[in-house]
Amino acid sequence: MLASGSDGNCMLVEHDGYSILMDAGLSCREIGRRMEEAGAGGMQPSALFLTHEHSDHVRGARVTARRYGLPVVCSPGTARRTPGLADAPSVRPLAPGSSTCEGPFTVRSFLLPHDAEEPSGYVIEWEGGRLGIATDLGCWSHLVAESLAGCTGLVLEFNHDEEMLWNGGYSWPLKQRIASSRGHLSNASASSLLARVSHGGLGYVVLAHLSRENNRPPLALEAAGAAAGFCGEILVAGPERAFEAPRI
Numbered sequence: 732m733l734a735s736g737s738d739g740n741c742m743l744v745e746h747d748g749y750s751i752l753m754d755a756g757l758s759c760r761e762i763g764r765r766m767e768e769a770g771a772g773g774m775q776p777s778a779l780f781l782t783h784e785h786s787d788h789v790r791g792a793r794v795t796a797r798r799y800g801l802p803v804v805c806s807p808g809t810a811r812r813t814p815g816l817a818d819a820p821s822v823r824p825l826a827p828g829s830s831t832c833e834g835p836f837t838v839r840s841f842l843l844p845h846d847a848e849e850p851s852g853y854v855i856e857w858e859g860g861r862l863g864i865a866t867d868l869g870c871w872s873h874l875v876a877e878s879l880a881g882c883t884g885l886v887l888e889f890n891h892d893e894e895m896l897w898n899g900g901y902s903w904p905l906k907q908r909i910a911s912s913r914g915h916l917s918n919a920s921a922s923s924l925l926a927r928v929s930h931g932g933l934g935y936v937v938l939a940h941l942s943r944e945n946n947r948p949p950l951a952l953e954a955a956g957a958a959a960g961f962c963g964e965i966l967v968a969g970p971e972r973a974f975e976a977p978r979i
Contacts, residue, residue, distance in 0.1 A: 732886075732976055733757065733765040735939040735968035740788050740866070742886065743771055746857045749834040752779045752801070753853065753864060756787040759794040765973040778833050780825075781805035782843075783850035783867060784812035793818050804831060806840065808849025827851055841878040843868040846913040854878060862886070863928075866940045869914040871924040879928045884976070886968070887925060889938040889954065890915035891945035899945055909945070918946065918954035925958035935964040935977050943970075 733741040739756035743766060750771070755762060766772050779801045782788055793815030796803050802821040805813070816822050825831055827842035827849065835858065840851040845867045852865040852875065863882040865875060879885065896906055896917075909915050916924070925936060938951045948967045955965045966976060 732937060732939075732966075732968040733762060733769065733973045734970050735866075735937075736941060736943065736970035737787050738970040739790060740782075740940065741765070741791075742864075743769070743774070743776065744836070744855055744862060745771065745774060746835050746860065748774075749836070750774045750776045751833055751836060751838070751855075752776045752795070754782055754788040755779055755791040755795045756789065758791045759798050762791060762795055763798075769973040769975050775799065776801060778823075779803050780838065780853060781809050781813060782852070782864075783845060783847035784809050785847060785867070788867075789813045792816070796820060804833075804838070806849040806851050809847070809851065812848045825851070839878075841874060843875065844870055844872070844913050845915075846908065846911075852878060854882065860884070865924075868916055869910075870912040870920065871916070871927075876924060876927045879924075881930070881932070882928065883932055883934055885925070885928070885933065885936040886939050887921055887936055888916040888940045889918050889921045889946070889951040890940050891917050891942045892947070892950045893917050893919060895947075895950075896942075896945040901944065909942075915940065915942070918951050921951075922954040922958045925955060925961055929958060929960040929962075931962075933961065933963050935966060936961070937976055938965065938967045941967065941969065 796819035830839035863879040866888040
């Protein structure tokens with residue numbers, strides 16, 4: 732986890748020396764620095780996957796793709812809306828519901844409910860592991876839950892505490908946007924999704940995209956810990972530093 736939050740989102744997934752980047756919401760230089768910080772400085776990613784076109788997910792995409800010579804993989808809608816992708820070495824469309832192979836990884840996308848053109852969640856599979864990534868979604872559905880079923884690790888949005896959001900200082904239209912079905916997932920909703928997809932093989936969940944203004948790590952941890960049936964490790968990702976999640 733290189734960064735998570737409204738200031739920027741980026742993660743590196745590695746298996747057996749092979750790696751891919753998920754989102755590039757930091758500058759290319761900062762992505763490189765945080766890879767060093769996480770002990771992955773010598774890795775050469777093979778592709779950059781984008782979830783959607785909002786700046787906190789694509790801010791560094793153009794330069795990072797050029798610097799590392801990476802193909803950019805994303806939904807056709809995200810490709811249309813993301814600025815600067817014409818400068819990338821290549822853009823490979825991956826429609827929601829389809830999959831692609833990158834080295835040892837099989838990456839499958841699924842549609843998320845968010846106020847972007849064609850936002851995607853991802854499930855990354857390799858021998859012995861299955862990582863689900865679902866951030867920037869206003870609600871969860873049977874499709875989302877089925878897509879995340881059977882994962883050994885999860886990166887899941889725990890964006891806001893509902894009481895903090897409604898009693899906080901955001902404008903009324905912004906509060907409505909965040910709380911809408913195409914906004915961001917609350918702690919309570921994320922906890923119910925975690926309970927839905929929990930099983931004995933789910934080793935950990937990373938709580939991602941926490942709001943600085945409308946959430947606190949203890950509140951998110953409490954909500955995740957209350958998810959019925961989940962007995963794995965809980966980690967909190969933030970915007971300030973990189974950290975290595977457990978290997979699965």
